[in-house]
Every structure is written in C-alpha cells, then in structure tokens.
Amino acid sequence: MFAQIFRMQGRASALGVTLAAVAGFMVPIMAVQRAGFVNPSGWDIAEMLTMVESAGSLFPLLAIVLGLLLAVAAWSPDHRGQHVYALTLPIPRWHYVVLRFAAGTVLLIPVIAAVWVGGLVATDAATIPEGLRVYPGTIALRFGLAALVAYAAVFALAAGTKRTAAIIFGTLVGIILVQALLELAAIRVDVLRYTLLPLTDWPGPFEMLFGRWMLINV
Amino acid sequence: MCRVLLALLLVTGIAGPLGGQAAESREARLARLRARYAELQARAERQDSLAALRLLVRLDTLRAAGLTVLTDSAQAPVLGSALAAFEQQARAQLGALPLDLLRDARVIVRFGNAGPGWTRLITEDAQFLQIRGAVRGDDLARQLRHSLAVVLAARGGTALQQWAGADLRIFADPAILLEATYIELTTSPARPARACLGGDVPACAVALDLAPLTDPRGWYEPGSARAVVQRALRLQTNDPAVAPRYRACVEDADLTACQSLLQSFPVPRLSTRAAVTVLQRAAAMGGNQAYERFFADSTPPIRARLERAAGVPLDSLLGEWRAAVMAARPEPTRVPRRSQWTAVLWAAVFAVAAAGSTRWR
Numbered sequence: 001m002f003a004q005i006f007r008m009q010g011r012a013s014a015l016g017v018t019l020a021a022v023a024g025f026m027v028p029i030m031a032v033q034r035a036g037f038v039n040p041s042g043w044d045i046a047e048m049l050t051m052v053e054s055a056g057s058l059f060p061l062l063a064i065v066l067g068l069l070l071a072v073a074a075w076s077p078d079h080r081g082q083h084v085y086a087l088t089l090p091i092p093r094w095h096y097v098v099l100r101f102a103a104g105t106v107l108l109i110p111v112i113a114a115v116w117v118g119g120l121v122a123t124d125a126a127t128i129p130e131g132l133r134v135y136p137g138t139i140a141l142r143f144g145l146a147a148l149v150a151y152a153a154v155f156a157l158a159a160g161t162k163r164t165a166a167i168i169f170g171t172l173v174g175i176i177l178v179q180a181l182l183e184l185a186a187i188r189v190d191v192l193r194y195t196l197l198p199l200t201d202w203p204g205p206f207e208m209l210f211g212r213w214m215l216i217n218v
Numbered sequence: 219m220c221r222v223l224l225a226l227l228l229v230t231g232i233a234g235p236l237g238g239q240a241a242e243s244r245e246a247r248l249a250r251l252r253a254r255y256a257e258l259q260a261r262a263e264r265q266d267s268l269a270a271l272r273l274l275v276r277l278d279t280l281r282a283a284g285l286t287v288l289t290d291s292a293q294a295p296v297l298g299s300a301l302a303a304f305e306q307q308a309r310a311q312l313g314a315l316p317l318d319l320l321r322d323a324r325v326i327v328r329f330g331n332a333g334p335g336w337t338r339l340i341t342e343d344a345q346f347l348q349i350r351g352a353v354r355g356d357d358l359a360r361q362l363r364h365s366l367a368v369v370l371a372a373r374g375g376t377a378l379q380q381w382a383g384a385d386l387r388i389f390a391d392p393a394i395l396l397e398a399t400y401i402e403l404t405t406s407p408a409r410p411a412r413a414c415l416g417g418d419v420p421a422c423a424v425a426l427d428l429a430p431l432t433d434p435r436g437w438y439e440p441g442s443a444r445a446v447v448q449r450a451l452r453l454q455t456n457d458p459a460v461a462p463r464y465r466a467c468v469e470d471a472d473l474t475a476c477q478s479l480l481q482s483f484p485v486p487r488l489s490t491r492a493a494v495t496v497l498q499r500a501a502a503m504g505g506n507q508a509y510e511r512f513f514a515d516s517t518p519p520i521r522a523r524l525e526r527a528a529g530v531p532l533d534s535l536l537g538e539w540r541a542a543v544m545a546a547r548p549e550p551t552r553v554p555r556r557s558q559w560t561a562v563l564w565a566a567v568f569a570v571a572a573a574g575s576t577r578w579r
Contacts, residue, residue: 042413042441045405075554094573131404131415135551136486142553145561152568159572189326202557205564218401 001091006103013073013107020066020111024143025118027062028136029125031043031055035215037126045129049217056213059115059143063209066111067150069105075158101155108147116140119215130215139215146208153205170198220568270285282535283308283366289327289383297327300358307359308366311389313506316370323369325362345369363389375516378523381427382497383490388509392498396546399492403543407442408486409433415541422536426496427487427519435484437478443476444468499539500528 010017032038032180034053078086086096128134157165179191200210276296282301291299309315325345345365347358364385371379371386379388383573387395403425404417408433413421423429431437438446448468454460466475503509504527512527521532528535 036445040441042407042439042443042445044407044445044449046407048444049405065254097573098569129404130412131400131547133550138551138553145553145558147559148565149568152565154574156572157566163494169578183530202554203560205561205568207557208561214551217551218404 001089001097002102004153005099006106008077009070009074009100009103010107012077012105013070016066016069016073017107017110020062020069021114023062024111024115025121026124027055027058028115028139031058031215032126034123035216037128040127040129043129045132049214052216053212053214056139056215059139059213060146060209062111062115063143063146064150066108066147067152068154070107070151071154071158074100074104097159101152104151104155105148106115108144108151112144112147113139115143126216128173128216132218134216135214142213143206149205149208160194229233244451282362284315284317284367285323285325285362287327287362287365288326291328293327293329296329296446300355301364302436304362304366308363312509313501316508316510319513320366320369323373325365325369327358360389370513371501373516374513377520378516379500380495381490381520386492388497388501390494392495392542393466393546395491395495395498396543397548399488399495400543400546400548402488406486406488407439407446408437409435409439409442410437411486412439417540419533419537421534422540423521425488426472426493426536427485428496428532428536430522436480438480440471440473440476440478441475443480446469446483447476447479450483467512489554495543496524496535496539497527499542500524500535502536503528503530503538505529 031052034055035048036044037048037052086093089096116139118134119134119139123136126134157168175191175195180186182189182191198204200206234267276291277288277290278299280294281296282305287297287301306359325347328345345368347361347365350406367386367388368384370388371382371384374386403411406412406425408425410421410433411426414425420429424431424433436443444467447464451460451464455464463475463479466472467479497512500512506512508527508529512523514526515523518526524535525532
C-alpha cells in the first residue's frame with residue numbers, strides 16, 4: 001500500500017521536487033560565489049560573511065516552499081476526487097493519513113541530499129581563509145528538519161476542515177491586528193512577544209526556520 | 219562658602235528695605251534682588267558640589283577598594299554589603315590595588331531619582347551611579363567595578379584610554395573577551411592582523427598598536443584594500459573629492475588610489491576590547507602586583523608598562539596572548555541535539571493532528 005501511495009505522490013510532486021532539488025543544489029554555490037570566496041582577490045571577511053548570511057536566508061524559504069508543495073501534492077488528488085478513493089480503501093483513516101505523511105517525508109530526502117551535495121561542492125571550490133570553518137552538513141541537517149516541520153504543519157492544515165484552517169488563520173490575523181491597534185493607541189503591550197514569538201524560539205515548532213544560516217563561519 | 223553667599227543674600231535682602239526705602243520702588247528692589255540671587259546662585263553652583271549637596275541631604279562616606287563612596291545616609295546600610303562584595307571581587311581580580319592612583323577618587327551613589335543637587339555632582343573626578351528600583355547586591359557590585367575601571371582608565375593616562383578604551387573592561391570575563399578577539403582577528407582585513415593569526419607574533423604588536431607599522435606594503439593586501447574602500451565609500455561615489463580615486467581604486471585596481479583614500483580611514487588596529495585581553499594576560503603572567511606595576515607610572519609607552527606588569531618582554535607576552543586567543547576559538551556551529559528532537563517531535567504532533575482530523579466524519 002505504501003509503495004502505491006508513494007508512487008502516486010511522487011508523480012504528483014515530481015516536478016516540484018526536481019526544481020527544489022536544483023534550487024537546493026544551487027543556493028550554496030551561489031552563496032559562496034557571491035560572497036567572494038571563489039578566486040578571492042582580497043579578504044574583507046566581515047563583509048563576505050555578511051553576504052553568506054544574507055544568501056543563507058534562502059534556505060528557510062526553500063524549506064517552507066518545499067513543505068508547502070509536498071503537503072499540497074499529498075492531498076490534492078483526494079481533494080479533487082472528494083476523498084472517494086480514500087474512503088473506499090479497506091484501511092482505517094488514520095493509517096491512510098500516516099501513509100500519506102510518510103510518502104511525503106521520503107520525498108524530502110532528494111532535496112536534502114541536493115542541499116548537502118551543493119554545500120560540499122561549493123565549499124570545496126572555495127578558498128577558505130584561516131580561522132573560518134565550513135558547515136555543509138549542519139546546513140543540510142537544519143534544512144531537512146526545517147522542511148520536515150514545514151511539511152508536517154501544512155500537511156496537518158490541509159488534512160483539516162476548512163473551518164479549522166479559517167480558525168487558525170483568523171487567529172493569526174487577529175493577533176497581528178490587535179498588535180497594530182495597540183501601537184496606534186500608543187499602548188506599549190507586546191502581544192506578539194507572548195503569542196507568536198514563542199513559536200519561533202525553542203521549544204516552539206518553527207525554531208529551525210529562524211536564526212543565521214551560515215554555510216561558512218568562524 | 220555657599221552658606222556665606224546665602225547669608226550675604228539674606229543680609230542684602232534685609233538691609234535693602236532698611237535703607238533708601240523711599241528712593242527705590244518695590245519693583246526695582248525686587249529686580250535687583252532677583253539679579254543678586256541669580257548671581258549668587260551661579261556662584262554657588264561653581265563651588266564644591268559636595269558642599270552644595272550637603273545642604274540638601276545628609277551624606278555618608280564609605281570606602282572600598284581604594285575608592286571613596288558617597289551616598290545618602292538612609293541608604294548607607296544597603297550599600298555596605300554590596301561594597302564588601304565589590305572590594306573582595308576587585309582584589310581577587312586585580313590583586314594589589316594602585317591605591318596612590320585612586321586617592322581622592324569618588325563614586326557617588328544615588329538611589330531613586332536624582333534631583334538638581336545630585337546631578338551637579340557629575341564631574342570629571344567623580345563617578346555617579348543612579349540606582350532605580352529594587353537594589354540587587356551583585357548588580358550594584360558590578361556597577362562599582364565598572365566605576366573603578368573608569369577611574370583607573372581616567373587616571374592611567376591618555377595613552378591608556380586611547381589604547382584600551384575609557385571604560386577599561388578589565389573586570390569583564392576574559393573567556394568572553396578572548397572569543398570576541400578571535401573573531402575580530404579572523405575577520406580583520408588588515409595585513410598585520412592576518413599575519414598575527416598565522417603565527418607572526420611581531421605582527422600582533424603592530425595589529426594591537428603596540429609597535430609601528432614598518433612593512434612598506436602598508437596595512438592592507440591590494441585586494442583587501444579595494445574591498446575595504448568599496449565597502450566604506452560605495453555611497454559616496456557622487457562626491458567629487460572621492461569619485462575619481464574611488465573609480466581608479468575599485469574599477470582599475472589602482473593601489474595608489476586605494477591607499478590615498480585609506481589614509482583618511484582610522485588605523486585598522488584591533489579594538490580596545492582586544493587590547494584589554496592583552497592587559498589581562500599581562501596581569502595573569504605578572505602575579506599579584508601586576509596591575510600595581512602597570513599603573514605605577516603612566517608616562518612610559520604602553521608596551522613598556524605591559525612589560526613591567528607582566529615581567530617578561532613584549533614578544534613573550536604576545537606569544538602567550540596569541541595562544542590564549544587561538545584557544546578561545548568558538549566551538550563549531552551545530553544543530554543542538556534538543557532542537558533536533560524537538561523538530562522531530564513537532565512533526566509527529568502535526569502528523570497525529572492530521573490523523574485525528576474530523577474532515578471525513
């Protein structure tokens with residue numbers, strides 16, 4: 001059963017996964033080249049590291065896009081077919097969901113591997129000055145975990161009802177609106193700090209997506 | 219003195235109505251008295267600030283680590299325990315204190331809001347600490363250590379302030395400063411700093427501004443010079459004084475143009491924070507009397523004072539310092555194990571939430 005579901009999801013998301021893998025391979029190479037670590041004419045290392053950091057912000061974006069793509073691809077056939085196919089299967093619903101989820105998780109692997117290989121190629125071609133280190137493995141691991149969490153979050157949202165999605169998005173928008181209104185009223189209460197920011201800091205779910213993504217660092 | 223002036227004011231105020239009352243109108247007398255008051259007030263403000271404050275509050279004088287600490291009498295018991303901790307920490311970190319240098323050095327501690335009497339106390343010779351809110355002994359001791367360091371820097375000579383900064387962070391954690399110094403050394407574009415990183419100890423002296431630059435090639439490699447000029451001046455390409463040389467430097471790789479622009483830049487020495495790590499290393503090598511020797515005489519150059527403090531030649535001191543900086547290299551960046559497990563757990567939570575969805579019910 002898993003093989004069939006994996007084949008179906010793989011076909012649905014093949015193009016997206018391929019494009020994401022190409023992007024994942026190119027981002028480290030672009031980061032290193034743009035920062036000037038390939039054939040350097042001089043060392044303004046603080047500036048070069050700043051450019052590596054700014055290019056590194058593409059990694060979490062790619063993780064989010066990949067997670068979104070795979071989650072949508074996992075559920076779009078069922079949404080189109082009004083879940084008739086799923087309902088006819090002789091397995092419990094939760095089992096079916098787990099198989100879908102696992103198939104999407106496996107499809108993350110090629111992109112994670114592309115990021116890792118791209119990082120290895122990029123840092124191998126670069127001239128790394130004394131005192132700096134390269135982190136292709138760390139970046140790939142972090143990318144993989146970030147993509148996994150992004151995929152799982154969107155997967156759960158897509159598996160839910162429209163009402164659930166509306167509640168979640170409505171809550172997010174409401175919090176932001178409340179903060180805006182408080183600021184307009186010159187009331188110094190940081191609602192975001194107590195509601196949304198804990199999601200982006202450990203042990204929040206989206207910690208992996210934030211912070212500095214440094215392929216080359218001290 | 220202030221009391222004399224105020225008494226004079228009173229006498230003048232009383233004497234005025236007794237004589238010439240008929241000849242002078244009330245308004246004119248008031249104007250004259252107001253002017254006289256303003257003049258005396260200005261004189262009072264130029265007097266000893268402590269004498270002015272003593273008219274308003276009762277001050278207690280405490281002593282710790284060579285400093286004279288003044289505070290209002292009601293808060294003296296609160297300050298006393300913090301002073302004991304401060305003195306113990308100062309002696310533990312500095313060893314024998316340069317008491318001659320600290321003579322007459324005052325720290326004025328005010329709890330709560332400072333009124334005009336207190337703010338007049340902020341002079342070049344007095345450090346002023348304003349403590350608002352609840353008092354924490356360790357925080358107070360930290361601020362007192364900072365005040366002691368500032369006094370030492372101020373009295374240690376202009377050369378010391380320029381080299382190690384006016385705040386002289388000798389009480390900062392050496393491990394933290396050394397790690398920051400490692401990062402600074404690694405990311406510096408200056409030739410002496412990169413040579414120091416590579417093991418050239420005499421270059422470390424140049425990078426720390428303890429020795430003059432004698433390398434005819436200058437502070438920067440050609441490529442680094444271009445990069446530094448491009449980063450610093452990229453928003454000034456419309457300035458006619460800069461534009462031609464900028465284009466020659468960045469586009470045509472004309473090193474002479476780059477160096478002429480770099481002459482107006484500050485010397486790319488390592489920061490005052492790095493300088494403090496050298497002083498801390500000299501003190502660690504020189505023993506209990508190291509700081510006392512360093513501050514004993516502020517006229518010799520800094521390198522001679524460091525050698526006297528450490529008890530070894532500068533090259534030996536800088537060799538030890540460089541080894542300490544290399545040992546302070548930050549740990550490699552890793553994804554913490556707890557973050558890895560947390561991410562996997564959250565993915566499982568979302569999967570369970572998806573499996574329990576009511577969508578098909």
